[in-house]
Amino acid sequence: MRKIDIFDTTLRDGEQSAGINLNTAEKMEIARQLERFGATVIEAGFPASSPGDFEAVQRIANTVKNSTVTGLARAMKSDIDTSWEALKGGQQPHLHVFLATSPIHMEYKLKKTPDQVVDIAVEAVKYAKKFFPLVQWSAEDAFRSDPAFLVRIINQVIQAGATTINIPDTVGYATPQEYGALFKFLKENVTGIDRVKLSAHCHNDLGMAVANSIAAIENGADQVEGTINGIGERAGNAALEEIAVALHIRKDFYGLETGINLQEIKRTSQLVSQLTGVVIQPNKAVVGKNAFAHESGIHQDGMLKNRETYEIITPELIGETTAPLALGKHSGRHAFKDRAITMGFDLTENQLNEAFSAFKKLADRKKEITEDDLFVLFTGKQIENANADIYELTNVQVQYGTSNVPTATVSANVPTGENVVIATTGAGSVEAIFNALELLVKGQVNIMDYRVTSIGKGRDALGEAVVNLRFNGETYTGRDISQDVLEASAKAYLNAINRKLVKDSVKVAEPVSQV
Numbered sequence: 305m306r307k308i309d310i311f312d313t314t315l316r317d318g319e320q321s322a323g324i325n326l327n328t329a330e331k332m333e334i335a336r337q338l339e340r341f342g343a344t345v346i347e348a349g350f351p352a353s354s355p356g357d358f359e360a361v362q363r364i365a366n367t368v369k370n371s372t373v374t375g376l377a378r379a380m381k382s383d384i385d386t387s388w389e390a391l392k393g394g395q396q397p398h399l400h401v402f403l404a405t406s407p408i409h410m411e412y413k414l415k416k417t418p419d420q421v422v423d424i425a426v427e428a429v430k431y432a433k434k435f436f437p438l439v440q441w442s443a444e445d446a447f448r449s450d451p452a453f454l455v456r457i458i459n460q461v462i463q464a465g466a467t468t469i470n471i472p473d474t475v476g477y478a479t480p481q482e483y484g485a486l487f488k489f490l491k492e493n494v495t496g497i498d499r500v501k502l503s504a505h506c507h508n509d510l511g512m513a514v515a516n517s518i519a520a521i522e523n524g525a526d527q528v529e530g531t532i533n534g535i536g537e538r539a540g541n542a543a544l545e546e547i548a549v550a551l552h553i554r555k556d557f558y559g560l561e562t563g564i565n566l567q568e569i570k571r572t573s574q575l576v577s578q579l580t581g582v583v584i585q586p587n588k589a590v591v592g593k594n595a596f597a598h599e600s601g602i603h604q605d606g607m608l609k610n611r612e613t614y615e616i617i618t619p620e621l622i623g624e625t626t627a628p629l630a631l632g633k634h635s636g637r638h639a640f641k642d643r644a645i646t647m648g649f650d651l652t653e654n655q656l657n658e659a660f661s662a663f664k665k666l667a668d669r670k671k672e673i674t675e676d677d678l679f680v681l682f683t684g685k686q687i688e689n690a691n692a693d694i695y696e697l698t699n700v701q702v703q704y705g706t707s708n709v710p711t712a713t714v715s716a717n718v719p720t721g722e723n724v725v726i727a728t729t730g731a732g733s734v735e736a737i738f739n740a741l742e743l744l745v746k747g748q749v750n751i752m753d754y755r756v757t758s759i760g761k762g763r764d765a766l767g768e769a770v771v772n773l774r775f776n777g778e779t780y781t782g783r784d785i786s787q788d789v790l791e792a793s794a795k796a797y798l799n800a801i802n803r804k805l806v807k808d809s810v811k812v813a814e815p816v817s818q819v
């Protein structure tokens with residue numbers, strides 16, 4: 305059966321979207337999960353864009369074994385050198401180098417003539433091939449490029465040594481028919497196209513990213529690129545879990561396989577949502593919480609008689625199994641450890657001990673600890689070390705009455721090592737807390753977005769707070785979980801501040817130039 309490679313760019317194009325900022329430990333956690341998910345290629349970041357990205361790409365390349373790890377580079381030697389330093393420890397060093405080819409991008413953004421663009425692309429690919437056995441070249445804004453120019457430049461980059469050619473619909477403008485026709489045209493007109501991998505990369509501005517990717521496959525694409533949950537700039541990228549499930553469920557029609565481990569979809573989706581703070585719309589295909597819910601009486605009746613009356617995808621297919629029994633305060637360490645292993649977590653003895661004592665504290669306050677609670681707890685432990693608490697909340701107290709002015713008192717350990725206490729007022733409890741924290745961190749903070757959701761069901765469910773804020777000119781998202789939403793909110797606020805401070809402090813050695 306023809307195999308379609310899945311190229312995951314959650315950690316690059318996905319992470320590039322507004323307000324998402326993952327630290328290295330979180331990126332590592334997602335990369336490991338993408339490896340289990342079965343992505344053929346994982347784009348771990350853009351090494352030359354920041355020291356933090358460099359560090360994350362390097363660690364992922366040195367760790368992941370079953371997927372090829374790549375990084376993005378502009379068509380310039382310094383980017384390629386930096387990327388080589390980050391990626392050279394990988395199993396099969398792979399570089400993704402891009403250059404825009406549409407008239408509007410060449411004229412206004414690059415300020416280059418088409419001839420110059422061809423020369424730069426060829427030079428970059430030749431240079432990259434000195435180091436990397438695998439070089440993917442992307443024609444940014446390919447869909448809005450002149451097809452004859454695409455043929456010309458692709459002919460030359462293939463001759464220069466590119467092993468994959470990617471044809472992005474950067475602005476999400478294509479229709480499936482047009483995008484498919486472009487692939488057919490390139491297949492018929494580019495010399496040596498059958499010697500390289502041909503790749504599709506679709507954005508979702510008109511809601512057609514998945515359909516366009518599939519149209520590309522039908523017309524010769526060997527690889528599709530996208531992200532988990534479809535996250536990404538603007539309206540996002542093609543959702544990989546949707547493509548994988550569509551090709552699986554309609555194998556009778558497409559006759560293709562992807563090598564994706566469908567059973568890992570639920571978990572991958574949940575992890576990406578939890579760590580990025582991007583909620584999954586309830587009715588989203590495949591992974592939305594209502595994707596398998598049947599509300600209408602007629603549907604429920606049909607389902608009881610035969611599930612196939614209304615169900616084309618089973619929850620089991622994507623790894624959504626019936627939750628095993630919840631744990632409670634009488635559950636022992638053995639049962640707890642067993643559950644961590646069954647859920648696929650690989651915690652050290654130390655992490656397990658810490659997780660167990662957090663579990664016991666939680667079990668004192670919450671009757672049943674569900675699978676969702678455990679997922680959050682185990683994931684949190686696995687990435688905890690990197691979430692350095694530069695500001696650490698030690699206490700929060702709020703006085704609120706419908707006819708009083710809300711007052712918050714917060715205590716926190718601050719970078720100087722002192723414990724500082726600040727009290728102030730606000731129009732509501734949360735505002736009072738945020739005002740006190742703003743005084744604590746001594747910077748200008750604007751709240752861009754704030755959300756509280758429950759993890760699982762029930763009145764004693766854990767509350768998760770996500771705070772998206774601008775601190776000293778940069779946007780960061782922080783999150784935290786607690787049984788009390790006010791405490792979770794205060795911690796999420798400081799988590800966002802800490803992320804910025806950690807990012808500011810990351811330093812890596814200047815990469816050695818290969819020139």
Ligand code: KIV
Nearest residue numbers: 402442444445472474
């Ligand atoms: O959308 C796009 O064109 C990209 C390229 C960098 C591949 O993400």
Ligand code: ZN
Nearest residue numbers: 317472474505
């Ligand atoms: Zn893109």
